[in-house]
Amino acid sequence: MLTDAAARKLEPSSKPRSDGTVQGLQLILSKTKGQGKWNLRFVSPVTGKRRDMGLGSYPEVSIAAARRAAWEARDVIAAGGDPLEAKRAAELERRMQTSMPSFEQAGRQVFEELKPGFKNVKHIQQWIGTLETYVFPKLGRRPISELRASDFADVLRPIWLSKPETASRVRQRCDTIMNWCAAHDYIIASPVQNVDRLLPKQKGKRERVQHHPAVPWREIPAFAERVLRAGKPTMGKLALEFLILTATRSGEVRHMEWSEIDWEAAIWTIPKERMKAGVAHRVPLSLRAMDILVRRRPEQDFSPFVFPSRNGQALSDMALTKALRDANVESDTPGRVATAHGFRSSFRD
Structure with missing residues (x-):
């Protein structure tokens, strides 16, 4: 030895x-x-x-x-x-x-890589904002390899039933981050896909959708005469009536530009950048819709927007809401004033 x-x-x-x-x-x-x-x-x-x-x-x-x-x-x-x-x-x-990143480090890295593909500033802020609110305070410092489905379930549980839409988005974003980590060989697979098994069943989308307060469709002609065409024709009233006639969204009307109108065909083409689905949309214009545009046409040199504010910028959303609130327009939802977006529901009815 x-x-x-x-x-x-x-x-x-x-x-x-x-x-x-x-x-x-x-x-x-x-x-x-x-x-x-x-x-x-x-x-x-x-x-x-x-x-x-x-x-x-x-x-x-x-x-x-x-x-x-x-x-x-x-x-x-x-x-x-x-x-x-x-x-x-x-x-x-x-x-x-x-070298294992924490969840917050990985989350912010994924965010920076995805950000160029986001549609608008609001979506960018919401994507990282929900993680900063609900996830980073509890899991942000934890190494990726330590996280399990139960950890994400604990984070989502307080909002799973009370804020189902938000919870679903947070879950999806967590899953995106963990799948990114799996692709970079930090973990084998995302544990977030098993979260549903640890949480109570959410209500179906149809059960939890809250419709915007709308004017019953049979009452719209009287509403137009009593509110939209009575008194001084303000920009808000004209834009709101045009919105009703075209069944479009507030942002689409408020940012409508003269260059988007085909006067001969009576067609308004909304570019894909302003459409929720990201696809250009052609809207046929009725005689009354064309009449509104003809009345506005002499002022087209003032602003590129059809319904501008006093400083020539796009009209604010409050201008349409104000026309409804000032007249206290009742909706199909008891105790609530009708909303501009609700007219899409009226049109569908």
């Missing part, structure tokens, strides 16, 4: 000296007396080939420490494993843990 006293007397560069305690453990002598390196020679149960495993330098690694490391390696071999591969796997895991 090799001792320190014997090891210090071994001649430099002589043949490797067997430890005599652990099978295959040997001290390979260097060119300096009393120094060398430990080596464990074994046959890998995995490959069936002979392999050499370094265990450190002597005397930095003592004989006792080298024997302990050799016995641990032999235990791996006895279990059918390869200690060299086990060592490499452990080192890889250590490196991964060192």
Whole structure:
């Protein structure tokens, strides 16, 4: 059995000296007396080939420490494993843990990569804003590899039933982040896909959709005469009537430009950039809709917008709402004033 006293007397560069305690453990002598390196020679149960495993330098690694490391390696071999591969796997895991991003770091990286493809500033703010509100405070500092489905379920539970739309969006964004992490080999797969199994069932979309308060369609002609065409024809009233006649959204009408009108065909083409679905939309214009445009046409040199504000910019959403609130226009929702968006529902009815 090799001792320190014997090891210090071994001649430099002589043949490797067997430890005599652990099978295959040997001290390979260097060119300096009393120094060398430990080596464990074994046959890998995995490959069936002979392999050499370094265990450190002597005397930095003592004989006792080298024997302990050799016995641990032999235990791996006895279990059918390869200690060299086990060592490499452990080192890889250590490196991964060192470079593993936190959920907030990964989330902000994903956000920066996705941001150029978002439609508008509002969507950009909502995407990162919901994570900052609901997720980062609780999971932001946690390493990606530690997160489980239960962690995301705990975050979503307070809003899962009370704010189902928001919860669904937050869940989707968390899943996007974790799938990004899986694609970069930080984790095997996103755990967010299993969140539904840990939370109560949400109401169906039809059950939870809250419709905008609308004027019953049979009452719209009287409403137009009593509110929209009575008194001074303000910009808000004209824009609101045009919205009703075209069954379009408030933003589409308020940002409507003269260049979008085909006067001969009586067609208004809304560019895809302003459409919710991202596809250009052609709107046929009725005689009354054309009459409104003809009345506005003399002022087209003032602003590119058909229904501008006093400073020539796009009309604010409040201008349409004000026409309804000032007249206290009742809706099909008890106790609530009708909304501009509700006229799309009236049109559908």
